[in-house]
Amino acid sequence: MRVLAALSGGVDSAVAAARAQEAGHDVVGVHMALSRQREQHRTGSRGCCSIEDAGDARRAADVLGIPFYVWDLSERFERTVVADFLSEYAAGRTPNPCVRCNEHVKFAALLDKALALGFDAVCTGHYARLVAGPDGVPALHRARDAAKDQSYVLAVTGPERLARTLFPLGDAASKDEVRREAAARGLPVASKPDSYDICFVADGDTRGFLDRALGTRPGEVVDTDGAVLGSHDGAHGFTVGQRRGLRLGRPAPDGRPRYVLAVEPVRNRVVVGSAEDLAVGWITADRAVWYVPAPGAEPVDVLVQVRAHGTPVPAVVRLRDGVLDVRVAEEAGLRGVAAGQSLVLYDGDRVLGQATVTGAGRARRAPADDAPPPGASADALAGASGEGR
Structure with missing residues (x-):
């Protein structure tokens, strides 16, 4: 296959590209430029958009001997990620910019452009696994390394786009293994620190960024x-x-x-x-993306995760009038869920669906009737997949 490898400038994407090349794919590297304002970038490795990253990505491509390009996606990033981040906070909600970036940039703008240029798939350094079902539709699963798993922020992508995606690091045992492999391959980013924080908040001060933008x-x-x-x-x-x-x-x-x-x-x-008072007994969510047939009015037992590195908790869900109704047992200990957060449903390690939280509260304040009794298991959702958003 002709594969476009997204090279962020970090060790994960470099090793992912190397593994795709080793698997026999015709690989081309591309770095996404997400800002035209150099002062918005940060030095060091706090985020994924530092001014050194394009150079690091180019050097990795040189070592691998693959063509390399830089694509300017800054306008799309500003319009769909940064603007969304600001409007959500202004509306009292809590967005996850990494989820929006995956939705609108990495697996929309990047993938669409790749397909238009004749590539068969894109390859990224995300930690997640894709397992083909009997019908050939990919099922999204957690990575082998649970500590690095990124299925939560990828769930918004949907099965159709993930069918054109490769995650070569999904079976990696650990980040240390990836670093050792990078060093063995002679990749200069082998010891580069991990990125963290919000990439477009240059100084790491999210409150200050919001105050400057919103007043x-x-x-x-x-x-x-x-x-x-x-x-x-x-x-x-x-x-x-x-x-x-x-x-x-x-x-x-x-x-x-x-x-x-x-x-x-x-x-x-x-x-x-x-x-x-932060205890959560019910959650409502909408704009769902499904990897399996959507549930109906009958309750279904699932695992629910509401933060990128949060602990999944047992819940009962059902879908009524396009709204996902989630009931969490008190003993689950779920606390502090905000509107705007991404909610991902799992059956074990398999992603069933994703939705955006619209409300949450304690069980006694539930907006609908009492929590439904335990019903069908998550197996009832298994089968042909579909997507709605």
Whole structure:
């Protein structure tokens, strides 16, 4: 196959390209330029868009002996990832920019351009596995290395696009194994530190980035009874579950820490309460992507994950009028789920679907009827896949 390898400038994408080449594919490397503003880039390896990365990607391509190009996708990235990030925070929601980047840039703009140029597939350094089902449709599974698994941020992609994707690192035993392989291949990025943080927040100060982009708007911090406890410079700077930066004028009556329970952008208020108030018994979500037939009104037992490195918890789900209704047992201990987060459904290591959280709360505040009794297992969802978004 003709394969376009996305070379970020890191060790993972370099080794992924090497493995694709070793598997016999005709590989071409491409680096995605996601910003035209050099000052928006960061030096070092805090994010995936540092100014050194294009050079590191080129050197990796040179070692592998493959053609290399730089594609300017900055306009698409600004419009679909950065703008979405700002609008979501302004609306009181908590987005995951890596999910949006995978959805709109890496597996949309990049893949579409690759296919238009005659490539058969794209190859990335993500840690996830694709397992072909009986019908040939790929099933997305967690990576062998659970600590590096990225199936959560990839689930939004959908089966049709993943059918044109290769994840050569899905079976890697560990990141150390990947680094040793890179060193053995003579790749100069073998010891390059991992990237982290949000790539377009140059100094790592997300609150400062939001304030600069959205401005300041003083408002109140209140408790669940509406009593004013303090003030803030903008509700957009807070998210559910946050503890630091509240600047409260008086302690809680019991002396225990307070956490953000809700962000109210219209009233420009931040509501705080106890850790117990963060407990989640129900979640609603929409804009679902399915790798299996969508559930119906009958309840289905699944595992639910709401954070990239979160622990999956047992839940019961059903779909009614296009809204995914998720009920989580109290003993699961799920806390602090915010609107805008990505919710991924699993059956063991297999991804069943993904949706965007629209609301969450304690069981007694559920917007619908009581939690349904345990019903069909996740096996009831197995079969031909479809996608809706």
